[in-house]
Amino acid sequence: MTELSQERGDVCLLSGDIGNRMFDRYKEVAPTRFLNCGIAEGNMMSMAAGMALSGLRPVVYTITPFTTTRCLEQIRTGVAYHEAPVVIVGTGSGLSYAELGATHHSLEDMAVLRSIPNLQVCAPADSLELEAQLRQAIEEGRPTYIRIGKKGEPDLHDKKETLGIGKANFLRTGQDILLLGIGPILEEAMKARDLLSQKGIKIGIASMGGVKPLDSKFLQSCVDGGYNKWISLEEHHRTGGLGSALLEWLNENQLNTIQLRRMGINDHFVHELGSQDFVREREGINAESITKLAETL
Template sequence: MTELSQERSDVCLLSGDIGNRMFDRYKEVAPKRFLNCGIAEANMMSMAAGMALSGLRPVVYTITPFTTTRCLEQIRTGVAYHEAPVVIVGTGSGLSYAELGATHHSLEDLAILRCIPNLQVCAPADSLELEAQLRQAIAEGQPTYIRIGKKGEPDLLTGRTPLAIGKANLLKQGEKILLLGIGPILSEALQASTMLEDQGIQLAIASMGSIKPLDHHFLHQCVAEGYSHWISLEEHHQTGGLGSVLLEWLSDQQISTIQLNRMGIGDHFVHQLGNQKFVRQSEELNATAITKLVQSL
């Protein structure tokens, strides 16, 4: 954001009372283009829509459930309906704030927002994919939602090109079984692939990057290459997210030769408290669970 604010005088940053110290460098460069809107997220989203329709390029940033479901009407009617060039960033997505309970979990955002016309829906796997998507969204001026992790997640896509909205990337070649994931949870899949290699099993892994738009060309390639079993992986409910998108795609393409298994949170609120690693384990959404599923397939 600091680099973008120096490159473009129309870039603005709106924060829902979060990340203030993190943006110290940004505020040194563009102090008049940073607005801490407080815990009034619906108002913040309407402000962003108005700024966008006035020729600016606002980026809205706060914890995921508070920049999505709390201000859904403002996203739908203020941003998407008017095709206002707003970039909505949800930080701490999925179970990143697991220890704070269900109010801070974001396990429904992909399902809800992908139903809204005109809105791109992205879930980058790492900071490299995030930067590419953010730059593209601002350059093209299309309403875009980007859900990201919390902090410190490893870069998984080093050396892969191009990184872009609607562009999937293969992280690892494999045989028969293909895991299609979104977001930082792909690091669990890479750990699982190492465990499986010791047993002579080669698991292919891909980062989809976004579910709207979806990389249709890549999926057709995966069909042509003979992957007979697909696994979707997302830190999101199984309903409505990547797994549902892939099921719809397979149905629309009338492809019946592929078995798809969905890995995500079941149809329940997560009541157990603990850090992200603990809750991923208890919800069977980690490397061990992936390994067991692949072994069963």
């Protein structure tokens, strides 16, 4: 954001009472283009829509449930309906705030937002994918939602030339099974790949980058390449997210030879709290769970 604000005089940052010290460098560069909107996310989204329709490029940033479901009407009617060039960033997505309970979990955001017309829905796996998507969203000026982790997640991509919105990329190639995932949870898939290789199972891993738009050319290339056993992985409810989007794509293209198994959170609120690693294990979306599922295919 600091680099973008130096490159463009129309980039603005709106924060919902979060990350204030984190943005000290940004505020040194663009002090008049940072607004702490407080705990009033609906109002913040309406402000961003108005700013965007006035020629600015606002980026809205706060914890995922509070920048999505809390202000859904403002996203739908203020941003998407008017095709206002607002970038909505949800931080701490999925189970990043596992210890704080269901109010801070974001396990339905993609399902809800991908049903809204005009709105792109991204879920970068790492900082390289995030930077590419953020820059593209700012440059193209299309309403875009980007869900990110909390902090400290490792970079998984080897290069960034092919990254962007609606662009899937292989993190690792394989032969036996294809795992398609989104977001920082792909770190667990990379660990599972090492475990499976010890058992003689070669699994390919790809980051889809988001759920809307889907990279149809990439998916077709996977079909043509002989992958017929697929696993989808997301730190999100199994309903309405990546797994559902892939099932829709397979059905629309009448590809009934592909076996798809979806990994995500079942249709419930998560009440047993602890660290993110603890909840991932309890909910069956960690490396060991991926390994067990792959062994059954």
